[in-house]
Amino acid sequence: MSVSRILLGLLEPHSQHGYVLRRRYDEWFGNSRPLKSAQVYATLGRLDRDGLIDLTGVASGVGPDRRVYAITEAGVGELDRWLDEPEVPEVTSSRRVLFAKVLIALSSGRPAEPMLDRQRHAHLDRMRELRAQRQAGDLLTQLDADFEMYHLDADLKWIDGAAARLARLAALVSRVDDAEKESR
Amino acid sequence: MTTQGSKMTLQGSDLAVRFGRTVALDGADVTISPGEIVAIMGPSGSGKSTLLHVLAGILRPAHGEVRLDAQRIDNLSDSRRSSLRLRSFGFVLQFGDLVPELSLRENVELPLRLLGRPRAEARRRGAELLGHLAVAELADRRPGQVSGGEAQRAAVARALAHKPSVIFADEPTGALDSVAGEVVLDALTGLARKEGSSVVMVTHEARVAAYADRTVFLRDGRVAA
Ligand SMILES: Nc1ncnc2c1ncn2[C@@H]1O[C@H](COP(=O)(O)OP(=O)(O)O)[C@@H](O)[C@H]1O
Ligand SMILES: [Mg+2]
Numbered sequence: 001m002s003v004s005r006i007l008l009g010l011l012e013p014h015s016q017h018g019y020v021l022r023r024r025y026d027e028w029f030g031n032s033r034p035l036k037s038a039q040v041y042a043t044l045g046r047l048d049r050d051g052l053i054d055l056t057g058v059a060s061g062v063g064p065d066r067r068v069y070a071i072t073e074a075g076v077g078e079l080d081r082w083l084d085e086p087e088v089p090e091v092t093s094s095r096r097v098l099f100a101k102v103l104i105a106l107s108s109g110r111p112a113e114p115m116l117d118r119q120r121h122a123h124l125d126r127m128r129e130l131r132a133q134r135q136a137g138d139l140l141t142q143l144d145a146d147f148e149m150y151h152l153d154a155d156l157k158w159i160d161g162a163a164a165r166l167a168r169l170a171a172l173v174s175r176v177d178d179a180e181k182e183s184r
Numbered sequence: 185m186t187t188q189g190s191k192m193t194l195q196g197s198d199l200a201v202r203f204g205r206t207v208a209l210d211g212a213d214v215t216i217s218p219g220e221i222v223a224i225m226g227p228s229g230s231g232k233s234t235l236l237h238v239l240a241g242i243l244r245p246a247h248g249e250v251r252l253d254a255q256r257i258d259n260l261s262d263s264r265r266s267s268l269r270l271r272s273f274g275f276v277l278q279f280g281d282l283v284p285e286l287s288l289r290e291n292v293e294l295p296l297r298l299l300g301r302p303r304a305e306a307r308r309r310g311a312e313l314l315g316h317l318a319v320a321e322l323a324d325r326r327p328g329q330v331s332g333g334e335a336q337r338a339a340v341a342r343a344l345a346h347k348p349s350v351i352f353a354d355e356p357t358g359a360l361d362s363v364a365g366e367v368v369l370d371a372l373t374g375l376a377r378k379e380g381s382s383v384v385m386v387t388h389e390a391r392v393a394a395y396a397d398r399t400v401f402l403r404d405g406r407v408a409a
């Protein structure tokens with residue numbers, strides 16, 4: 001995730017200590033991956049160096065998390081740009097591993113169906129977990145769970161589609177194999 | 185009282201069903217423990233609805249057996265099977281299977297009335313369920329006078345009315361948008377858990393199956409995994 005842009009956005013309403021930013025970040029987005037404090041200070045340091053935020057003071061107490069930052073005009077510009085620009089519609093590479101596994105299984109002469117069945121159950125298990133979280137959770141938790149559930153749902157549709165075409169896919173993969181043997 | 189005593193285990197073993205040349209079930213095994221919520225998934229034509237109908241005693245298998253606890257139900261006479269269905273099972277189908285001439289209230293009270301329970305008891309239980317499903321204020325309307333989601337909530341209430349051992353649902357939210365579907369599923373699974381009824385739910389949607397305790401996946405009339 002674009003941690004630096006998120007911190008920039010959290011800083012916009014008013015100047016803030018690093019630890020307050022981190023607390024807010026974890027509250028909203030930390031479900032999947034809480035921030036380490038070193039990461040917060042490194043990121044704030046970079047934003048400062050790039051002129052997107054300014055160090056405006058140091059609160060009483062010790063340690064780097066006492067530094068107070070404010071967003072600069074350039075920072076507001078960058079935040080606007082980030083928010084206005086649509087994200088590239090793309091699938092994370094980890095999801096493509098599934099596609100690779102199916103092809104490699106078939107091309108190495110292994111059955112892909114049991115693999116897809118196991119994957120389906122793993123996905124359904126995760127969806128059940130998310131469903132339970134959703135039931136118990138507040139609105140933030142619900143939307144966060146929904147986000148993942150809809151993506152898992154899309155994976156499952158792909159799994160069903162692939163499972164229905166395994167015989168054709170196996171034939172295709174073995175034909176490629178035969179053609180290569182002949183050309184040697 | 186409406187309390188139905190202990191809940192039962194439903195078990196189908198080595199079930200086979202043929203329709204002419206079509207093999208709809210080909211040695212399917214499934215066990216539903218008391219209070220368990222099980223989703224049945226699988227490609228279109230894999231035998232999901234057929235399995236549901238066989239487990240529910242609507243369809244007789246050509247081979248194999250269905251037991252409710254120790255009792256074999258697949259070989260009972262038609263009339264004994266239908267009275268067992270009325271007593272021990274509840275149903276939620278995809279489309280308005282409520283009686284169109286009756287109000288939602290009368291629909292929900294119907295299973296209890298058919299079982300010969302006193303009118304007052306049926307009233308009380310109907311009102312309680314329509315309240316749980318947030319359609320109490322629509323109780324006097326007919327199914328045609330409410331939205332699809334509201335009718336489906338009444339269907340859930342009707343399925344639960346007599347505290348059945350097992351509730352069978354075939355694509356219970358197939359005709360609803362996702363928000364209306366969630367309300368129906370929250371109610372169905374929430375109340376079934378509370379009252380100890382098992383649920384066997386056919387669905388092709390993973391988001392629906394996620395309400396279940398586990399998923400049985402059918403392929404070509406058999407349990408694949
Ligand atoms: N009443 C019937 N007459 C003839 N064929 C049927 C009948 N019911 C189901 N079938 C066939 O049996 C197979 C399984 O059907 P079904 O259980 O409805 O599948 P699913 O619910 O998984 O889509 C399909 O090939 C279907 O065409
Ligand atoms: Mg069906």
